[in-house]
Amino acid sequence: MSGRVAGKRVLVTGAARGMGRSHAVRLAEEGADLILVDICASLPEIEYPLATTEDLDETARLVTELGRRAVSHVVDVRDGAALAAAVDDGVAELGGLDASVANAGVITGGTWDTTTSRQWRTVVDVNLIGTWNTCSAALPHLVEHGGSLINISSVAGLKGSPLHTPYTASKHGVVGMSRALANELAAVNVRVNTVHPTGVETGMRPDTLHGLLHEARADLGPIFQNALPIVMTEARDVSNAVLFLVSDESRHVTGLEFKVDAGVTLR
Numbered sequence: 194m195s196g197r198v199a200g201k202r203v204l205v206t207g208a209a210r211g212m213g214r215s216h217a218v219r220l221a222e223e224g225a226d227l228i229l230v231d232i233c234a235s236l237p238e239i240e241y242p243l244a245t246t247e248d249l250d251e252t253a254r255l256v257t258e259l260g261r262r263a264v265s266h267v268v269d270v271r272d273g274a275a276l277a278a279a280v281d282d283g284v285a286e287l288g289g290l291d292a293s294v295a296n297a298g299v300i301t302g303g304t305w306d307t308t309t310s311r312q313w314r315t316v317v318d319v320n321l322i323g324t325w326n327t328c329s330a331a332l333p334h335l336v337e338h339g340g341s342l343i344n345i346s347s348v349a350g351l352k353g354s355p356l357h358t359p360y361t362a363s364k365h366g367v368v369g370m371s372r373a374l375a376n377e378l379a380a381v382n383v384r385v386n387t388v389h390p391t392g393v394e395t396g397m398r399p400d401t402l403h404g405l406l407h408e409a410r411a412d413l414g415p416i417f418q419n420a421l422p423i424v425m426t427e428a429r430d431v432s433n434a435v436l437f438l439v440s441d442e443s444r445h446v447t448g449l450e451f452k453v454d455a456g457v458t459l460r
């Protein structure tokens with residue numbers, strides 16, 4: 194078997210579409226088998242639709258088309274017990290686990306006086322506690338032989354990105370949690386790293402945020418401007434960072450904040 198992650202078994206949450214699908218496909222191209230998790234339902238606090246079961250099936254199809262195995266589960270990452278059961282089932286089917294990619298995430302847009310406590314709770318619950326749930330579902334399968342936890346943050350996890358404050362806070366939270374886990378788990382050879390993408394064209398479409406940036410708060414636009422002359426990066430560019438962190442090429446890398454940000458955090 195050849196490939197940069199040949200024979201590795203990897204959990205990806207939010208795998209039905211967007212960057213989650215891209216990570217799954219990129220890892221399968223390099224020889225990994227996948228446990229694919231997604232909520233496959235929309236949430237009332239989130240203004241754009243989330244993925245569907247058809248989307249999750251399509252990701253699984255793309256993985257198997259590459260000759261790799263895929264085990265899919267429809268689970269909400271906010272439900273720690275259900276997530277652990279799904280991961281246990283996937284691990285039993287694939288014969289073990291080597292890495293997890295906590296990628297499921299949601300965003301809301303709003304100013305200080307329009308952001309609601311329901312938005313806060315949903316965004317923190319999915320992005321921060323859901324990432325914790327993903328790490329804790331994966332860890333029982335990693336602590337014996339070592340492994341790699343990859344937690345998807347954002348450039349909003351490194352700078353004060355405005356007009357989506359719960360998102361920015363949750364993505365900073367992912368960094369703190371990952372740093373603490375990296376310290377705690379280094380002794381058992383579990384590496385913990387975060388990935389920080391700049392904007393990528395996906396199904397994550399917070400029109401409220403874009404509206405504010407184009408009209409009432411256009412003054413804040415420069416905060417979102419990349420240094421490299423591109424408006425967005427592509428999912429595959431972020432997947433290449435994830436691939437490196439899953440692979441043994443990064444065997445001595447832990448506690449890294451891996452920016453795939455076209456230089457936006459330099460600004």
Ligand SMILES: NC(=O)c1ccc[n+]([C@@H]2O[C@H](COP(=O)([O-])OP(=O)(O)OC[C@H]3O[C@@H](n4cnc5c(N)ncnc54)[C@H](O)[C@@H]3O)[C@@H](O)[C@H]2O)c1
Nearest residue numbers: 207211212232243244269270297298347392393395396397
């Ligand atoms: N798109 C960007 O510009 C961008 C930039 C930086 C970071 N990110 C992060 O990248 C990750 C992937 O986002 P994307 O752009 O592909 O968005 P997306 O909305 O296309 O995909 C997110 C996926 O997560 C799933 N999901 C949402 N809530 C869930 C839950 N509670 N349980 C299980 N699955 C759930 C959705 O159904 C969807 O399939 C997110 O963590 C996001 O915050 C995105």
